[in-house]
Amino acid sequence: TQLLEQSPQFLSIQEGENLTVYCNSSSVFSSLQWYRQEPGEGPVLLVTVVTGGEVKKLKRLTFQFGDARKDSSLHITAAQPGDTGLYLCAGFDNYGQNFVFGPGTRLSVLP
């Protein structure tokens, strides 16, 4: 059983469309991170959210941490082919003992 679940598993959209991907857990997390991984590369950190209800924006990307700190979402506005990649959420559980990654959402943005 995954401590972090992500949905959808795969997403293929046209350039210019908006999309949202989700990261969920039955456990409370002290913080959650979002990484993007491009083919042949390691994951790269996009953002860290630490406060329940927090919203962070990074250009066309909007990240939200749920009030109960059990879930997070990533919304991309006007997706571009350069957004293609594997989006991973990760975090420490509330005890700070375990750092885990979700299985990822594989996004493909077609020109």
Add this chain to the structure above:
Amino acid sequence: DAGVIQSPRHEVTEMGQEVTLRCKPISGHDYLFWYRQTMMRGLELLIYFNNNVPIDDSGMPEDRFSAKMPNASFSTLKIQPSEPRDSAVYFCASSSPPPGGTDTQYFGPGTRLTVL
């Protein structure tokens, strides 16, 4: 800084052979992590070190796997003997958590291991 350096980038070996993967963390980072990534299981933490000392190796799959960090600038992950099910991409990451802050891990480019 050149970032986290891993070698080799690709390794193809035969079942039963010993495999050694290498990692050079970012200078000044005191945490080092080894991960394995497969399509089936995603990204799994194998082991991590703090100041060259192994802290948690609960993710190491079995005794065939071992990891060392002889100094702050070098770590190895060894598989002996290797098996086909070890085929995966192995990542090394390093970090230096800020006081009271949240850690950022910097990943290397990975080593793609194929065991025939």
